[in-house]
Structure formats: structure tokens, C-alpha cells
Amino acid sequence: CDFIYTETLAEKLSAVSPTPFDAEIKALTYTRSTPVGGITAELAAPPVDADGTTGCEPGDYAAGAFTGKIALIKRGGCTFDAKQEQAAAAGAAGAIIYNNIDAGYGPLSGTLGDPATVKIPTAGLSKPDGDRLAADLANGPVTISFEVRQLQETRTTRNVIAETRGGDAASTVALGAHLDSVKAGPGINDNGSGAAGLLDVALKLAKKEKQPRNKVRFAWWSAAESGLFGSAHYVESLTPAERQKIKLYLNFENLASPNYGLFVFDGDNSDG
Incomplete structure (x- = not known):
């Protein structure tokens, strides 16, 4: 995009x-x-x-x-x-x-x-x-x-998307991490750690003999720090039916933080 x-x-x-x-x-x-x-x-x-x-x-x-x-x-x-x-x-x-x-x-x-x-x-x-x-x-x-x-200046950026060959596509589990960073913080954590962690999960899953019941989709988002452009473009490109197939999204962010947290978003933006 x-x-x-x-x-x-x-x-x-x-x-x-x-x-x-x-x-x-x-x-x-x-x-x-x-x-x-x-x-x-x-x-x-x-x-x-x-x-x-x-x-x-x-x-x-x-x-x-x-x-x-x-x-x-x-x-x-x-x-x-x-x-x-x-x-x-x-x-x-x-x-x-x-x-x-x-x-x-x-x-x-x-x-x-x-x-x-x-x-x-x-x-x-x-x-x-x-x-x-x-x-x-x-x-x-x-x-x-x-x-x-x-x-x-106007630039073109691309997401990297991969998914398992098998699994129930009507019940897709999506995992994502953004690829870019900002000058104000260490990029090795935000979000090198998330992008690398997501890649490690994908590689390990590919080696497993028993594959998951759900289709698993991996996404490395571009231009997140500039305004979530990559992920927004991806979601907007999906049809309503394709969006409904994604039943869970896990975001990999700042995984190297010593004071990590586990958070759940309700998905309807009621938390602002």
C-alpha cells in the first residue's frame, strides 16, 4: 500500500x-x-x-x-x-x-x-x-x-503474509507483528523481538508432524509506526466473509521487555 x-x-x-x-x-x-x-x-x-x-x-x-x-x-x-x-x-x-x-x-x-x-x-x-x-x-x-x-513523501510498503496449507479456513487463527520501529525506542525490542518471535513460532509449527485443526495465518505488518497502514490496508482488502473467518488474532509486540504484560482487547474499540 x-x-x-x-x-x-x-x-x-x-x-x-x-x-x-x-x-x-x-x-x-x-x-x-x-x-x-x-x-x-x-x-x-x-x-x-x-x-x-x-x-x-x-x-x-x-x-x-x-x-x-x-x-x-x-x-x-x-x-x-x-x-x-x-x-x-x-x-x-x-x-x-x-x-x-x-x-x-x-x-x-x-x-x-x-x-x-x-x-x-x-x-x-x-x-x-x-x-x-x-x-x-x-x-x-x-x-x-x-x-x-x-x-x-509517498512511499510504497508491503506486508508479508504466510499461512498453513491445512487447517479449517473457516476458523482461522491469525498472528501478527509489525516490522518497523521508531527513533525514540530500541528497535531490537519494538518490534524486532515481536517479528523474530513470530517467525520462530512459524518455523516451529512447520516442523510439527501433527498440524493444528485451525488454519494459522502469520502476518508481518509494515508501516505500523507511521499509522498502522499495513495492517489497516490488509483488513480493508478482505471481504466481510473473509473477515468473519478470522476467529482469533494474537499480536506479538515488545516480547523482550522485562516487565511484560498480557492484554486482551474487546475488539469493538469501547476502550478507546
Whole structure:
């Protein structure tokens, strides 16, 4: 299947005045990119409503107050994508969305959802750093240097699917593991361990003289960390009748973790 591959190339934010400091940011997935070296501009912030929402409506952006500036927007009330769209419509050159809770693990991260709707460079910031910039801005102009660049290109990826020759196809047991990893964690575990473990099960099952009653299908999913594209494409390619034949799915994930867990999903997404 084809999917949009993203890779972050630069994430930098520095307050230039009145009080210089550096802050860690995260490029939101599908952000537009600044020029190499970034942009330097003043901040502008929409007011935070009583219910904690901000930057979700055109009326949050005073006419002319955001033109050429970088919008500093607090999380809450609407999607990150909606916030950057409203900021862009008000003339902002970029958007920084800061968390509304002190998560304790760095800057806000997430996705803008649809590359087609993204208008301006957009990044996430932690609540402490966002509050600091907002407090400075309340006392006067704040100028920052902001660089966020992200490679985005359409790529083609493929799943690897294998199944036993025999077994009841009307009662198929599926086992799967994703093949890709992320920079933030050790790929040998997430998910080299799952992919290798699944392969070992397949090889051992093939050598058994007595084969299982059910058909067993093995799947190595591609582009999972980019948005579950491989597995989603596979499921969407099945007819309703073919989906009904899969009676059980076992997911092999992070098998090398010392604090492993066994989890059961209800399958109807009621757990969110």
C-alpha cells in the first residue's frame, strides 16, 4: 500500500527577547516546514477562554494581530489541526501548541491528521515552557526563533503474509507483528523481538508432524509506526466473509521487555 512517510529533520525553538532561553519542541506529524535555519518573529496568543479552550474559532484571533507572527496556542477545545488552520487564516507564519497539563515527559506531540489541511509550520511545546512564553508575552512583545522541518513523501510498503496449507479456513487463527520501529525506542525490542518471535513460532509449527485443526495465518505488518497502514490496508482488502473467518488474532509486540504484560482487547474499540 502507499502511505505518506514522515521524518523530522529539525526541531528548534529559542526565545530571542526579552529573556533568551531554549525550549524543546516536537514537530507535529504532517506539519509544513520552515526554511532551513528557521524563522524569527514575534509571538501572538489568542485569549484562553473560561472553559480552557483557545484558538478554535476565528473570533479568537484579533484582526491584524497575528499577521506574520507565530501563534502561541494552548491545547484544548479542538484538534491541533483546527488550531493551526485558524491561526493560518489569521495570517500567522507558524503555530506552537503548548500542553494544558504538565505531563512531565517533555513537549506535546501528536498529529495534524491530514496533510492536505495543514497550512503552516506547527510544533508542540510543554506546559512549563508554554506558560513561560505566555507570561512573558503578557508583559510585552516576545520574539522567538523557530525552526521545524519534516520530510514527507509517498512511499510504497508491503506486508508479508504466510499461512498453513491445512487447517479449517473457516476458523482461522491469525498472528501478527509489525516490522518497523521508531527513533525514540530500541528497535531490537519494538518490534524486532515481536517479528523474530513470530517467525520462530512459524518455523516451529512447520516442523510439527501433527498440524493444528485451525488454519494459522502469520502476518508481518509494515508501516505500523507511521499509522498502522499495513495492517489497516490488509483488513480493508478482505471481504466481510473473509473477515468473519478470522476467529482469533494474537499480536506479538515488545516480547523482550522485562516487565511484560498480557492484554486482551474487546475488539469493538469501547476502550478507546
